[in-house]
Amino acid sequence: MIAIILGAGRGTSLKELTDDKPTGLIELGGKTLVRWQCEALEAAKARRVCVVRGYRSEQLTPEAAGLPPNAFETVENTDWLHGSLLSGLRCVAPWIDMALAEDEDGIIVSHADALYPADHVLALANAVEPVAITYDTRWQTLWMQRFGDPLMNAETFIHQDGRLLEVGFRPEDPDDIQGQYMGLIRFSPKGWNYAKKHLNKLGAACDHTDMTTFLQGLVDDDILVQAVPVVGHWVEVDSREDYYIYKKALERPGWSHDWRTTSLTA
Template sequence: MKVIVLAAGQGTRLRPYTNDRPKCMVELAGKPLLHRQLETLKACGIEANDIALVGGYLKEKLNAPGVHIFVNERFEETNMVSTLFCAESFVDPGHDLLICYGDIVYEQRVLETLLRTDGDIVLAADQQWRRLWSLRMDEPLADAETFKIASGKIVELGKKPRSYDEVQAQYMGLIKIRFNKVKDFVDFYNSLDKAAIYDGKDFENMYMTSFLQALIDSGWNVRPALISNGWLEVDTATELERYNKMQSKKLLSSYIELKN
């Protein structure tokens, strides 16, 4: 398996913690988010040499020994899909591809569930997302995105939901592409209309969910790997401070078990 961790963004909502470091290097319970993720990957048998990290903002502050470093030099004016394909040369059609957002942490069981789920593309998704979102914000539905499943396949994600019924789970930012679809995945991206608008964004700024929806609409077999909690997204300074306070009081373990 090859792994690409996306960590080019500026993390403006995590300031002041990102004033002097990339978002993935911000510490949760005394350890950088990136290091927690790398430890979980290693626990599942994935070594540093099979991992690529795509940086951008304060890239010189990235600390990931043994990991291949790529750079999105245009991180200020492009979005996550563009960041992913800055590491296109790292992709190997003979291996499964795992794509990870740089601002998440997750338990080993979450990754293991994703790895054993079959599909052209598999997305880790939290069925108990509303519990976590209620910790993060006052109005969970306001920040949630649609995630609809039919006959075991994901048929829609990333839209603005009108009700909780349209959010059967919440996409986490963990994606697995089966080895025999990796080349097609890259070719699909390169074949997209670069002049088109994708959910209100131009090609270079399309959301990852918009790209995934385009694959779904083209007939790809996109499956969910459903989990129940066991992960965190660290998006704002308020969230980080709340998580750290809960961890110090031993209250965070009902959401995620963090290793020291």
């Protein structure tokens, strides 16, 4: 298994936290974000990790992250300012193709602002369908902490018997939110071929297409996307406010979304 961390963006919602460094080098809970990610991915048996760099790319090195020199490889997204996470995935596609040619059996793709334990990665790696994503069944607890109203900024997430049907829309009914996407995706080699076809179909539109829209596009093309449930124990550090909420929450024993511990009972 190989892993990709999509870390090219500026992280503008993080404000002064990324004025002088990329998102991956923000420290939370005593480690940089990219170190938390790499350690979880390595513990889940990822043999190689590649970080897509862009904003302040020269700073984003294993050593700067507090990792051994060979902890991750890098690919540059030189047009990061005008791109999206999806354009970063398109940028790293040749690296993925070369790795899969060496008989790797799957790819984990992680957003740069997502923190999670190895168990969540393993649950995803054990998925049987060509494309799979994790989703949090305890999302309302985290959204309440982040936004005060669990419906604020929530997106639709509808599945049937573990098959994703809809993701990423503005919900009209609370029943349309059966969980929340967590920024973790797995592609089998077959699933990656489906993904590449969709990336190629989008072409330059990748630059302004978000990841949930991409996933919905796969669903609309009748690609089976498996929805893998987990219960809490993850966060997305999407804003300055998120960062300080999590920093304070880590001081409380037994916090439901502490990514340093896990419970997979859905």
